[in-house]
Structures are given as C-alpha cells and as structure tokens.
Amino acid sequence: MEHAPHTHEHSHAHAHDHSQVRGKRLWIVIAMTSVIFLAEVIGGIVSGSLALLADAGHMLSDAGGLIVAAFAMMVGSRPASHRSTYGYRRAEVLAAAVNAGAVCVIAVWIGVSAIRRMGEGVEIGTGMMLAVAVVGLLANVVSALILAGGQGESLNLKGAYLHVLADLLGSVAVIVAALVISLTGWNWVDPAASLLIAVLILPRSWSLLKTAGAVLMEQVPAAVDTSDLRERLLGLSGVRTIHDLHIWSVDGESAVATVHVVTDGTVAEEDRCRLLDAVQDAFRDRGIDHATVQVEELGHEHHEDAVCDSTSAAPWAVRG
Numbered sequence: 001m002e003h004a005p006h007t008h009e010h011s012h013a014h015a016h017d018h019s020q021v022r023g024k025r026l027w028i029v030i031a032m033t034s035v036i037f038l039a040e041v042i043g044g045i046v047s048g049s050l051a052l053l054a055d056a057g058h059m060l061s062d063a064g065g066l067i068v069a070a071f072a073m074m075v076g077s078r079p080a081s082h083r084s085t086y087g088y089r090r091a092e093v094l095a096a097a098v099n100a101g102a103v104c105v106i107a108v109w110i111g112v113s114a115i116r117r118m119g120e121g122v123e124i125g126t127g128m129m130l131a132v133a134v135v136g137l138l139a140n141v142v143s144a145l146i147l148a149g150g151q152g153e154s155l156n157l158k159g160a161y162l163h164v165l166a167d168l169l170g171s172v173a174v175i176v177a178a179l180v181i182s183l184t185g186w187n188w189v190d191p192a193a194s195l196l197i198a199v200l201i202l203p204r205s206w207s208l209l210k211t212a213g214a215v216l217m218e219q220v221p222a223a224v225d226t227s228d229l230r231e232r233l234l235g236l237s238g239v240r241t242i243h244d245l246h247i248w249s250v251d252g253e254s255a256v257a258t259v260h261v262v263t264d265g266t267v268a269e270e271d272r273c274r275l276l277d278a279v280q281d282a283f284r285d286r287g288i289d290h291a292t293v294q295v296e297e298l299g300h301e302h303h304e305d306a307v308c309d310s311t312s313a314a315p316w317a318v319r320g
Helices: 010-045 050-076 090-117 128-148 155-184 188-217 226-234 269-284 300-304
Strands: 239-249 254-262 290-298
Touching: 010 050, 010 128, 010 155, 050 090, 050 128, 050 155, 050 188, 050 300, 090 155, 090 188, 128 155, 226 239, 226 269, 254 269, 269 290
Parallel strands: 254 290
Antiparallel strands: 239 254
C-alpha cells in the first residue's frame, strides 16, 4: 500500500490558525445577532409587524445556528487521533446541515404565516418597524462583511454566512414594506414582505442542505468527474485495469481517494515509483491531493472477492 507524501504537521497548524480566526468572527456575529433579535422582538410586538417578528424568528434561529457553528468549529479544529484518524472536521459539515435545515423550516413557517395574514388588515406601526429594520440592516451588513472573507473555507462557515445573508435580505424587505405602508396605507405589504423573505432564503438553504447531505453520504464531490479520471488512469503506460476507485470528502472542501491499479505485466519493479507518481499526478490534476494507491500484479485484483462482500462497495465504485 502506497501513500502520497504530505506535511501533516504544517497543514494541521495552518488549519488550526484559520479555525481560531473563523471562531472569533463567529462569536462577534453571534453577539450582534442576539442584540438585534431582542430589538426586533420588542419592535415587532410594539409595531404589530409580522415581517419584523418573522425576521426576529429568523434571527433567533441564526443565533442558535451560529452558536452550533462556533462549537462545531472548536470540535473540528481538534487534531486527529487513533480513534478519529481523519480528525473532527465532519462536525462542521453536521453543523452546516443542521443550520441549513433550520433555515428551510423557518422559511416555510414564515411563508405559511404570511399567507394566513393576507387580507387581515392589521394596523402596523411603521415608525418603529422602520427604525428597528434599519438598525438590523446595518448590523447584518457588518456581520456579512465579517464572515464573507471566510465563507469559502468550510461548509460550516458557509452555513453561518447563509444565515446572516438571509437576515440582511429580510431587513431590506422589512424596510421597503415599512416605507410602502407609511406612504400608501397598504398593510398587506407587511405579510407580502414576509413571504418574499421566505422565497429568497429557501432555495439557497436547500442547496446547502443537499451539499452537506452529499458529504455525509460520502458521495463523489461535484467537482470531480469519475469517468474522466478513470479514463486518465487507464490511459497510463503499464496500467491494465483499475478497481475499487473511491472518492469522497470528509469536510466538504477537500477530496480524498483510494484506488487499486492493476499492471499489465510490463512494469518492472524499479518502475513502480514512476507509475505511482503518474497515478498521483492524475488525482492532483483533479484537485485530489490525498490519494491512497495500491499497485497490483495482473490476477491479484480478485483476491479481495474471497474475503469481501461485493455489496459493501459503493454502487458507483469502479470495478475492473
């Protein structure tokens, strides 16, 4: 069994430093979100605005979701152990799934409440509604800027950023609704704004939920074309066939892989390293920096069949 060389200590220290920075960002945003939630609850009750209360409900889920994300990041930064050889990065994927699921549920609740509220003609205090929404918008803009720089680093932070971005859009919708109601007296605009908030946040949260689910199910990352990779490997000099090709992601950002490469009998012992390098290059060209490769002689590829249940392999695994 051959392994690609790697610098584990350096990469772990680098990831730990990034985790600390991301953690500080999250706790700042959590504090701001909690304050705005209280302001929107009070403002929504005083003004009678469903849109403001809907946004407050979303802010509450955000505060909880951000706290989950922060603790998941703390867990995810722990080093690998003999019991958890990949480390704990998947905790962040779990947090992203929980956050995305929570946003989906809240979006549906907001939409249903808005539809029920249509035509009721509830009196709205637009002054209070507008003031609280403006403060909320400013806080959400600052929070989004804090998280924007790191939301591409992990699914967990992407989920936290999604929460804040949805809040920002919600604040804009509430401000527009308050202005329209104050100018026209159309109180139906308030539940309409709530419905718009739900429509805006549901698709993106559903997309994140599907992405996190794919990672948890250990599916092939969307950026990797297994058919193309298989053809590249089969095209290498000295390769007869390949089997047990598996590609997955632990954290939703980086991909890992395993493969058994069967030689055609022309590869001399001293050329094994050359073949192994060529296989590793094929993986690296497709963004897979950690691949475990086993080089086998022709006829050896069937030795697993006697000891392994073939149904245990993933249905998309490439078999020779």
